[in-house]
Amino acid sequence: MANMNYWSRRRLSRRGMLRGAAVGTAGVAGAVLIGCGDDDDGGDDGGGGGGGGGTAAPDGGAGPVKGGISSLVSNPVYDSVDAHTSVSSPVLTVTSRAQSKLLRFSNPNSGEVAGDLIESWEVVSPSEYVLNMRQGVTWHDAGPGADNPASTAGRPLTTEDIKWNIERQQNAVFADGSAGAFGRSAYWNKVASVDITDKEIKLTLKADDATFVEGLANEFNTINQPEMAEAVDTNFSEITPDKVIGTGPFILTEWRPGERVSGVRNPNYYNPDRPYLDGFVYGAVFEDPTAYRIGFEQNQIDRFTDPDPDTTLAIGADKPDTTNTKWQGVANTVAAYTNTNIAPFSDLRLAKAIDLSIDRRLIIQQLHNGFGRVSGPVAWLQEKWALSQEELETRPGYQSGAARDADIVEANKLWQAGGGADVGDISWTIAQSWAARASWNATPELIVGMFNDAFSTSQFSAKTVPYGEIIPSWSDGTFDNFFAWIANIEIPDARADMQAAFGTGSPSNFWNVNQPDDIDAPLAASVATTDIDEALELVTGVQRYILDNGQFGRHICYNYIFPAISWNHYHTTGGAADEGWNFIAASLDGLDEWLDQTESTFSDRQHPTATPV
Amino acid sequence: MGTYILRRLILNILVLWLVATMVFLSIRVLPGNYASQQFAGANLGGVSSEAIAQAERALGLDKPMPEQYANFMGDLLTLDLGESFRTRNSTWSELRKALPYSAELGVFIILVGFSVAIPVGVISAVKQDQTPDYILRGVAISALAAPVFWTASIAVIFVLEWDLIQINVTGQPHVWSDPWGAIQWYMIPGFVGGFASTATVMRLLRSELLEVLRQDYIRTARAKGLTERTVIMRHAMRNAFLPVLTVMGLTLATLISSQIVLEQMFNIPGVGRMLFRSITLRDYPLFQGLVIVTTFVIVTTNLAVDVLYGFLDPRVRLS
Numbered sequence: 012m013a014n015m016n017y018w019s020r021r022r023l024s025r026r027g028m029l030r031g032a033a034v035g036t037a038g039v040a041g042a043v044l045i046g047c048g049d050d051d052d053g054g055d056d057g058g059g060g061g062g063g064g065g066t067a068a069p070d071g072g073a074g075p076v077k078g079g080i081s082s083l084v085s086n087p088v089y090d091s092v093d094a095h096t097s098v099s100s101p102v103l104t105v106t107s108r109a110q111s112k113l114l115r116f117s118n119p120n121s122g123e124v125a126g127d128l129i130e131s132w133e134v135v136s137p138s139e140y141v142l143n144m145r146q147g148v149t150w151h152d153a154g155p156g157a158d159n160p161a162s163t164a165g166r167p168l169t170t171e172d173i174k175w176n177i178e179r180q181q182n183a184v185f186a187d188g189s190a191g192a193f194g195r196s197a198y199w200n201k202v203a204s205v206d207i208t209d210k211e212i213k214l215t216l217k218a219d220d221a222t223f224v225e226g227l228a229n230e231f232n233t234i235n236q237p238e239m240a241e242a243v244d245t246n247f248s249e250i251t252p253d254k255v256i257g258t259g260p261f262i263l264t265e266w267r268p269g270e271r272v273s274g275v276r277n278p279n280y281y282n283p284d285r286p287y288l289d290g291f292v293y294g295a296v297f298e299d300p301t302a303y304r305i306g307f308e309q310n311q312i313d314r315f316t317d318p319d320p321d322t323t324l325a326i327g328a329d330k331p332d333t334t335n336t337k338w339q340g341v342a343n344t345v346a347a348y349t350n351t352n353i354a355p356f357s358d359l360r361l362a363k364a365i366d367l368s369i370d371r372r373l374i375i376q377q378l379h380n381g382f383g384r385v386s387g388p389v390a391w392l393q394e395k396w397a398l399s400q401e402e403l404e405t406r407p408g409y410q411s412g413a414a415r416d417a418d419i420v421e422a423n424k425l426w427q428a429g430g431g432a433d434v435g436d437i438s439w440t441i442a443q444s445w446a447a448r449a450s451w452n453a454t455p456e457l458i459v460g461m462f463n464d465a466f467s468t469s470q471f472s473a474k475t476v477p478y479g480e481i482i483p484s485w486s487d488g489t490f491d492n493f494f495a496w497i498a499n500i501e502i503p504d505a506r507a508d509m510q511a512a513f514g515t516g517s518p519s520n521f522w523n524v525n526q527p528d529d530i531d532a533p534l535a536a537s538v539a540t541t542d543i544d545e546a547l548e549l550v551t552g553v554q555r556y557i558l559d560n561g562q563f564g565r566h567i568c569y570n571y572i573f574p575a576i577s578w579n580h581y582h583t584t585g586g587a588a589d590e591g592w593n594f595i596a597a598s599l600d601g602l603d604e605w606l607d608q609t610e611s612t613f614s615d616r617q618h619p620t621a622t623p624v
Numbered sequence: 625m626g627t628y629i630l631r632r633l634i635l636n637i638l639v640l641w642l643v644a645t646m647v648f649l650s651i652r653v654l655p656g657n658y659a660s661q662q663f664a665g666a667n668l669g670g671v672s673s674e675a676i677a678q679a680e681r682a683l684g685l686d687k688p689m690p691e692q693y694a695n696f697m698g699d700l701l702t703l704d705l706g707e708s709f710r711t712r713n714s715t716w717s718e719l720r721k722a723l724p725y726s727a728e729l730g731v732f733i734i735l736v737g738f739s740v741a742i743p744v745g746v747i748s749a750v751k752q753d754q755t756p757d758y759i760l761r762g763v764a765i766s767a768l769a770a771p772v773f774w775t776a777s778i779a780v781i782f783v784l785e786w787d788l789i790q791i792n793v794t795g796q797p798h799v800w801s802d803p804w805g806a807i808q809w810y811m812i813p814g815f816v817g818g819f820a821s822t823a824t825v826m827r828l829l830r831s832e833l834l835e836v837l838r839q840d841y842i843r844t845a846r847a848k849g850l851t852e853r854t855v856i857m858r859h860a861m862r863n864a865f866l867p868v869l870t871v872m873g874l875t876l877a878t879l880i881s882s883q884i885v886l887e888q889m890f891n892i893p894g895v896g897r898m899l900f901r902s903i904t905l906r907d908y909p910l911f912q913g914l915v916i917v918t919t920f921v922i923v924t925t926n927l928a929v930d931v932l933y934g935f936l937d938p939r940v941r942l943s
Contacts, residue, residue, distance in 0.1 A: 082794065087710075090675075090679065096675075096678070098675050191678060192674035192675040192677075192678045194675070245682075246682070247682075248679060248682045248683070248712075249712040250711070250712065251712070267711070268710055268711050269710060269711065269893075269901070270893065294794050297793070297891055298888050298891075298897070299888040299889045299891070301773075301776065301777060301780055301889040301890070302793045302888070302889060302890060302891040304780070304784065305780060305784065305791045305793050305890070305891075306793045306794055306891070308784050309784070309790060309791060309793075311792070311793060311794040311795070312794060443655070443656070476655070477655045477656035477660060478656070478660050480655060480656065480660075482660070482676060483676070617790075617792075617794070617795070619794070
């Protein structure tokens, strides 16, 4: 049983954890080579941890073979043709196949990185990095993007291109001078200067930052061709394939939102052994479980993920010999926010009471069929940096049984001390897009019932509100109490995320947490140090402090998991045999997907056709 | 007749303007807009207010509503229905893509529905209050009562279990490009939708036929010694069919945009699904354009049916 394996998976040992951290983090001071590209050796690309990459054939069969066109579905939430200005991970599903990054995760779960456009890199000092650019890389010379007069088809990639990409995001302005929302602007603004030669890019940071390297592999950090990006950047939300040119493994030939996306192998990709596929096709994600079921069971798509895990599991149970099921985490952490900027939750006793009263297991059970794990200030997805599940489950607010009863008693004391019934009615906001999901539409009643039961009151009520109304109130600190997803986690290293959420003055610190000694200083030290052991101790210490203070209103609850089922002929990377990536790993999908043409399910399948260049 | 048609045309233009204004306002009354809705289901927590403002500027949603309305009406006068926020294709081009799918499904539904409803309605009327009447009426009402998603789901379970047909939800073939593929794809929604529409037509036809069959001229026809078949088919059906024709016309018009559930279930990229998506995504131009075109089709069909009435029934023409 796939889920049994998942749940019975042992937590990383401390030794293993430190080893992984050392690999994934900018290491020692001084001129030490800490990483090098692995793509020219023709072997498996990373996939290191968690039982190895999924590119190896199951049951010890033959390895990956070239050929075939994958048939998948993608959620057509495409807000931009440019990952720099996108906030939507489905965009990465498309762009990461056509565009490269400086580095990429070889194992996103553990944070291990490998070279992409950067072949190797050196840490001169904790604030100085020298990136050695891969030579001989060229931009696509065919396809709609290459045919666009704004692009320069087939020209070599230069260090100037990379510098332009960095500075563009630092400045966060479009070519016409207008300001833009560039999601990774804060990350790139850690860089004080970019100095280039023909082959090297030297980055000098404003401060020591041991988390910087992982950010280079962030899936949103694609490298655009400057002349093309400048020509189309103020029209980025008009989605057409002729706006995308890259150096990646595939040439994008078709991008019709809501209909189809397809691409074909880039014959000039710098690694001649990749990609394995001749092409890929994405249909628009089905909007009904019936269509999903028909599409998968009649072998029209290679992989299937239904919003309702039971449907996926039922199909897997029905076809145990011809399908594989993988579980993966959802990087959108689920949280409840109380607004500690304003009354009544400016009284931290009330925020603590809420934190204690949240029945995280109940929510996981009711909304996700039990498929999820509780998360603390650092989600379990960022396993290396999170408090262990064992420890978390002994903390107030995370306990079960008699200990939870004691938590509720304590919560009531705090609630009464903070005013209890006198604080009046409390409205709880549920994101509309959350509550609109069929399996989650009982969320308002669930959340309100949970609080009313815990405090033996009827003060709590719920309303559903669209994100468009919720988001602007975050930055000005006037947001309503809130339950739904919060910002997704982009990289496994939790340190920068912790600083962003709880650091004094951070734009994402919506609660205005101001704890210079107990939060800011240890987090700053953890980011600066290259000693992982020390960093880990600092980060876990901060987490315990935050938990002791009711998470300062940012009540992280849990991360859920979902199953994906694929036919035996379809292979991709993704953790252990029955466990997928917990983080976005679209670039690995593009590189490592392959189709086993000897499987009977392959011959039974309806073979798709990708639009040619 | 000419004056009548002209008067109806002017009235239709007024209706279209009213509908256009109402759809413009109603979609904007809904909370959120495309700039925020497009992120629903994605990495929501990562959406900043700057990103939303940026998207609003790009889509022209930052302009005051009167200005947006003036632009919309101005474009409408030149038959420009605007561009979909999502695809940036013109609404006309989106409609051109979706309409054939809805029309194919609609024709399938009508063929099934009417080929069942008409004989059943006739038999039920001729055999009034006899066993066949009870059985056929029971079946028709059951078909009306059963939700299409339920009957379609049951049908899909059977098809998948026995691998009866290939329902091409990814290929989405047209009848003219892959006839057998398309027929298989439309088979379940066509039959399910057809049966669901059977009851209305069957019951209408039955009651009209019963009314007509009691008329003096039917008695006269029988007295003349005409066969029962000739009486029914030549004399009764022609008169009983007028209201049915009205229903057929309206059914065809509304079928185009109303098969949302079946289109969703079978991944048919038709007008109904597009309309639904345009609402959920707050794709204003697409929603406005689709509703206006649908309204146009309905009022025009209505007019055509009324004119057709005149040709079928001299009494209507004379009045």
